[in-house]
Amino acid sequence: MRAGTSDDNMMLQVSDVFCKRLPKVELHAHLNGSLSTKTLRELANLQKSLSGSDDAVWNIQEAIIEHGQKRTLEECFQLFGIAHSLTTTPAAVYKATQDVIKEFADDGVLYLELRSTPRSVPGVMSKAQYIQAMVDAIQNSTDGQILVKLMVSLDRQQGQESASETLDAVLTAHSQNPKLIVGLDLSGDPMKGSLTDYLPSLAHARNAGLKISIHCAEIPNPDEVEKILDFHPDRLGHCTCIHPLYGGSQELWIKLLNSHIPVELCLTSNVKCGTAESYKKHHFIHLFSVKHPVVLATDDKGVFSTSLSEEYMLTADSHGLSREQLWQMALSSIDYTFASEEEKNQLKDMFLQIKQLSDVQ
Numbered sequence: 001m002r003a004g005t006s007d008d009n010m011m012l013q014v015s016d017v018f019c020k021r022l023p024k025v026e027l028h029a030h031l032n033g034s035l036s037t038k039t040l041r042e043l044a045n046l047q048k049s050l051s052g053s054d055d056a057v058w059n060i061q062e063a064i065i066e067h068g069q070k071r072t073l074e075e076c077f078q079l080f081g082i083a084h085s086l087t088t089t090p091a092a093v094y095k096a097t098q099d100v101i102k103e104f105a106d107d108g109v110l111y112l113e114l115r116s117t118p119r120s121v122p123g124v125m126s127k128a129q130y131i132q133a134m135v136d137a138i139q140n141s142t143d144g145q146i147l148v149k150l151m152v153s154l155d156r157q158q159g160q161e162s163a164s165e166t167l168d169a170v171l172t173a174h175s176q177n178p179k180l181i182v183g184l185d186l187s188g189d190p191m192k193g194s195l196t197d198y199l200p201s202l203a204h205a206r207n208a209g210l211k212i213s214i215h216c217a218e219i220p221n222p223d224e225v226e227k228i229l230d231f232h233p234d235r236l237g238h239c240t241c242i243h244p245l246y247g248g249s250q251e252l253w254i255k256l257l258n259s260h261i262p263v264e265l266c267l268t269s270n271v272k273c274g275t276a277e278s279y280k281k282h283h284f285i286h287l288f289s290v291k292h293p294v295v296l297a298t299d300d301k302g303v304f305s306t307s308l309s310e311e312y313m314l315t316a317d318s319h320g321l322s323r324e325q326l327w328q329m330a331l332s333s334i335d336y337t338f339a340s341e342e343e344k345n346q347l348k349d350m351f352l353q354i355k356q357l358s359d360v361q
């Protein structure tokens, strides 16, 4: 046995390069919020050339797109609107999907579940066509390094009529592509809409074989959290205000832990939106320290100028995690995917091969 040297310590340090090479699983990424500056600029140029609309509007949009990491929170929210205004045709949705897939693959992501709320644009695109454009983009994705699945989102602001229209489109698309469309997500402004209105649609989707993920406790709302946990979705997003330190209660926290439902955690998104005070004070550590299943995710990598590698780096940095802890966290994330058991086993084999190679290097 030999004493550890400073070289050994250096080797064990988590670095940007290590996080980028780490094979990763992304389970909480919204299509429009994930669009990079490059894609937004290309989509804007395309739309501008087709419409020839007002230059002043474009100049404001371009300024926000170009601000990148320096974007204010207000500009971040404006960017969501800009992204939505640029994905209003099947061709734009197709390009957006393909670009996002490529960027995640380039970041070392082996498996991606991409989610989006399908929109209809009168005379241009129906919700079914929006979903089909994403399906086509996934199927024609040339990057063989990444396995991609689609989750369709219901926006809690959209109202029941629109939600049931979305549900019809999802169920039809799911019956045609059961292996590719794997889940339904409930998202949107947590201050708006009532969860109860959407539970029947979620139950209907579950009966049709779709997995369910719900954005949960982004603001303190104990009644809603109770109902969500009683519904027992397959995964939960955020769960920010459940711990008693963050606007929840001990009772709710214990209920979450006892549910063993995996939680998708998006640190940068929460910090930038101000729902978490800092990376260090993020509720990640409370879940991680009691071994509750968690998966790191980006939420909206374009809007918040992040990547999944950066999320691993920032989490390791803020909470003193080792390389081995990151390996284990990334590996266990495979179990929380909505992939088939066969696909999960293939992903684990691939993951362990990459780990073995990196261990002997």
Ligand SMILES: [Zn+2]
Pocket: 028, 030, 187, 215, 237, 299
């Ligand atoms: Zn989200």
